[in-house]
Amino acid sequence: MPLPTPAGDRPATPRPIDHVIAHQPDAAPALVLREGVLDYKALRSRVALLAGWLRAEVGEPGARVASWAAKGELTCLLPLAAARAGLVHVPVNPLLKRAQVAHILGDSGAAMLIATPARAATLGEGDVPERCRVIAEGEALAAAFTRDAVLEASTADPQALAAILYTSGSTGRPKGVMLSHANLWLGAESVASYLELTEADRTLAVLPFAFDYGQNQLFSTWLAGGCVVPLDYLLPRDVVKAVDRHAITTLAAVPPLWVQLCELDWPRAVAAQLCRLTNSGGALSVDLVRRLRAMFPEARLFAMYGLTEAFRSTYLDPALIDARPTSMGKAVPHAEVLVIDDAGAIAADGAEGELVHCGPLVAQGYWQDTERTAERYRPAPAASRYGGIAVWSGDRVRRDGEGFLTFVGRRDAMIKSAGNRISPQEIEDVALASGLVAEAVALGLPDARLGEAVHLVVRAAPSAEAAADELPRRLMQDLPNFMHPKAIHWRAALPIGPNGKIDRTGLKTALLQALDEGARG
Incomplete structure (x- = not known):
């Protein structure tokens, strides 16, 4: 059944997330790996094989499969293959250490961990749940691609759980945010829509795939028929080289990386290849906006705001970035964003209030944590057009008379x-x-x-x-x-x-x- 649609929003008709690669031309490039380039026909074939292997090896519907590896074929394919197999993917940031990984594996109750051997070797006795099988990344891919167990496209309920993304754990123990097929699909559709991605785009995926927008780099680009180039960079200079080598058009980053990239000397021809810069994970300063605009004058700069609990909430039209460099913009497609005062009413223009996100991008809560779910996921304000459960962000914002939002700060910060x-x-x-x-x-x-x-x-x-x-x-x-x-x-x-x-x-x-x-x- 289609999700409710507020007036002025586009219809929200989600599908199982593995369908994101279903309709692109077979021969179009989809994924650039060290080993070579996969076109969409090869991508679909390998997802089907990996999904079939996972179904045979794990079997239990809804079981959690964790991955702990650098960017590569496994980490790009597994989000779709696990979902197609009726499993729940738990991506683990490859930068995390033993204690954090042990918590994620135990908290999620993972039935399988697919990891690089060096990472798996750091886990000691008691770090891995008793019923969790640990398998090397290469072994898993080899086993999957030498079988004939092909699994066709999923027929799952779009509201079924597809992934658990754990927060970084910088404040207390990591929380697992539960994302449905619908959350992932509509997030991809939303971003592909307002970024105006096309089949001609090539996205350099530098953000971690365990990060919600990092994973969305795959889904939104593929939905538009574009090509993804995953990159684990050692130095910011590696990003410049990759943009040049792969004719990158789209680059997403967080402010600390933008600062480092702005300190480099970009060849003019390389900088000119980028037509789209997207920022998340923190606000851009006025000075950084000016530096990015000067360094990449041909690129449209998208300032965005989001939170894992609802993926993406707002973006600013790039045409307004020079006039409104500190603005969060307005709601993305499929989102309703309200500013609520301490009395629970819509805050007046210019007044500070809490950002509340309503609509189908709202995640399903925290995995096995009803107490913290109840704190953050609460009934939508009476003024909401969507109703239902909303994410009360804890972030303080202001809305001006034209509806543009400005970040003030986190309530607890x-x-x-x-x-x-x-x-x-x-x-x-x-x-x-x-x-x-x-x-x-x-x-x-x-x-x-x-x-x-x-x-x-x-x-x-x-x-x-x-x-x-x-x-x-x-x-x-x-x-x-x-x-x-x-x-x-x-x-x-x-x-x-x-x-x-x-x-x-x-x-x-x-x-x-x-x-x-x-x-x-």
Whole structure:
């Protein structure tokens, strides 16, 4: 049955996610691997073989199959093959370590883990559930592709569970977000639609496939008939080389990577190949928008906002990025995004409220965690056109008179100093706008007098001179007194978490430890 459709939205008729590769021309290129290029005919054949092998090896409908490997044929095919086999895929970020992987395997109750041998060897006794079979990546592919057990396209209910994506675990233990076929299908359709992807597009997939938008790079590109080039890069320079080598048109990244890419010298002809840049995983600063627009003048820059619990919520029309560089834009197709005040009503224009996401992109909750599901997944506000269950994001935003949204900060990340509620992003934006720093993180640390004091951690811009002397003066000039940092901490590099974002929690923990040791010393 089609999902309910608010006025003005496009019909939402999801299908099983493996159908995303069903209708493209057989000979069109679909996936570029180290071993060669798979066209759509080969891609469909190999998904069918892998699905058949999984059905024979695991069998139990709804069983969880985890993958822990670098980008390659297995990690590209398995999301579709597991879903076709009636199983639930659990992608594990290859950057995670033993303890985190053990938690994911135990929490999901995985029946199988397919991993690179080196990664599997790091798991010790008790790290793998008793009934979980561990098989090497190469062994799994060889076994699948030498059998005749072909599994045809799925007839699954689109509302059936297809994947569990675990959050990075930067705040508490990782949570498994349950995604249905419909969530994945409509996410692909939504992104392919507003990005205007076509069969001529070639997407460089640099984001982790265990990250919701990282996985969507596959689905949205394939739905449009384009070609995906997976890349695990060691250095940002590898991205430039890959764009050149593979004639890439579409590149998605998170702000820390964009900062690094902007610090490189891009040959003009290579930069000109990119016609579409998409950002998620954090807001773009005004300065970074200007640098990206100057470096890639032919490319359309899409600023986007999303959360794993509902995949993607908003995007900004690239035509408006210069005039509205700090805006989150408006709702993506298949999403209804409301700004709700503390009384539960629609917030007035210009007033701060909580972002609430309604509609068919809303995930099914947290795997085996009813308590945390009830905290985040609650009945939609009365004003919702969709109704049903909505995701209450915890993010504070403002909507202007034209309906454009601006991010204020996370409710639990707001700094409360001397009775003032301070948005870390506001301080970070001013620091970045100075041109003296390349990256900035504002944190609230315990303070006996203020409750919390503002601490700013920064990495100097490569070309900035005397930044340590000049930055405090610029902040005093551009920020009200209650926002001035108590201390500025200069770092050669800021820590990056498994999802590619700056590890704010880890940074705060390290800073607290250093300050404590300094006080005791």
